[in-house]
Amino acid sequence: MYELLIVAVFGYLAFRNAEIHDDEFANVSRKMGDRLGKLWDIAHQGMRENRFLRAEKALLTILKIDEKNAAAYNRLGILYAKQKEYRDAIDCFEIASSIEATASSLHNLGLIYYETENYEKAAVAFEQALKLEDNLAARHVAYAKVQEKLGNDKLMFHELEKAAELEPNKETFTLLHRAYETHGRAEDADLIADKLKKLKIPQGKPKRILRSRRVVI
Secondary structure, X not given: OHHHHHHHHHHHHHHHHHHHHHHHHHHHHHHHHHHHHHHHHHHHHHHHOOOHHHHHHHHHHHHHHOOOOHHHHHHHHHHHHHOOOHHHHHHHHHHHHHHOOOHHHHHHHHHHHHHOOOHHHXXXXXXXXXXXXXXXXXXXXXXXXXXXXXOOHHHHHHHXXXXXXXXXXXXXXXHHHHHHXXXXXXXXXXXXXXXXXXXXXXXXXXXXXXXXXXXXX
């Protein structure tokens, strides 16, 4: 009987100890989550206000806590790109893509490669981004521009046409019209010019004030 009592006591203590550890773990996790949330707020605010050093410190602190945070690497790459620190930006986007290959990080990587005139690598990055997400006109436009630099006119036209198909607006039609004109495709250019005219508001009809859309790539 005495032995059974001892076993019961130790069992209760073990159970109680486990409960305490679970509570401690939950508290630590909650505090860590709160700290990361505050750091993200500082990073976003710093970038909005062009306080790049403040934003960089916050993002680097996030990466000290979570060294495989792809979103932090991607945001840090954008920060460096804004400051034209392209080598550091490329490093960040490459790390972000290796941790978690997203259309956003790959597209950003392509933009920096394009900016530094590394068109072959830019084409690869844009192509990989399109494989993950091909329903944004901006991605097709970027891929078209790099194909133009590489002299692949057929693919360039295909991508610009795709962009105009996805988002038939003034911007995509103007890019396609300019490309047709530049490469001597007068008939195609005229067809796009007609589409551009149809987009214009007829005289006498009241204009609608449209709020600009913010598109995050």
